Amino acid sequence: MSILTPTDLHGTITWLGLVPSGVEHIRSASVPELTLDWGGPVGDVHHGATREACVRVRKQYPSGTEIRNVRQLSVLSVEEMAEIAAALGLTRLEPEWLGATLVLEGIPDLTLLPPASRLISERGVSLVTDTENAPCKYPAMEIERVHPGQGKAFPKIAAHKRGLTAWVERPGALAIGERLRLHVPPQRPYPHL
Secondary structure (H helix, E strand, O other): OOOOEEEEEEEEEEEEEEOEOOOOOOOOEEOOEEEEEOOEEOOEOOOOOEEEOOHHHOOOOOOOOEEEOOOOEEEEEHHHHHHHHHHHOOOOOOHHHHOOOEEEEOOOOHHHOOOOOEEEEOOOOEEEEEEEOOOOHHHHHHHHHHOOOOOOOHHHHOOOOOOEEEEEEEOEEEEOOOEEEEEEOOOOOOOOO
């Protein structure tokens, strides 16, 4: 019995990018295609099967502890980015400023997808969603560089709209214009919280 349910929801890739290694910012650079292996996007600073624990998991592990890398990609939504831009008083929010790896159009409330959902391309590449990519000061700093005075509000305004982190379950290549189909796990509330 399959645990995941394919949906009729598809996201079309509108933008792809890499955050180069050796830089001291989160700004990503646009690329026409991503090559994905078990470590994520080849050439990205977040590439690797493992990573050091950071602020995202500070309540679970001491900083620097080696853990599985479920933050190989940063997946964002065209629709949610437009909402954030409007709330910031901007006409557009560039994916580069947010350190995006992949921007999709067509999946409503992308940031609210349940963990362990799959985004599967027509060529069979599969990405597994982990958790919401919480807004932080780094995109705010990138926005401030271009629009002084308008980036500071980003962390608050982008809550629950900043996209998701994801990791590669099946490697391959992704290209702009390609569609990813959403597959979701069973959804039930945990009764003990």
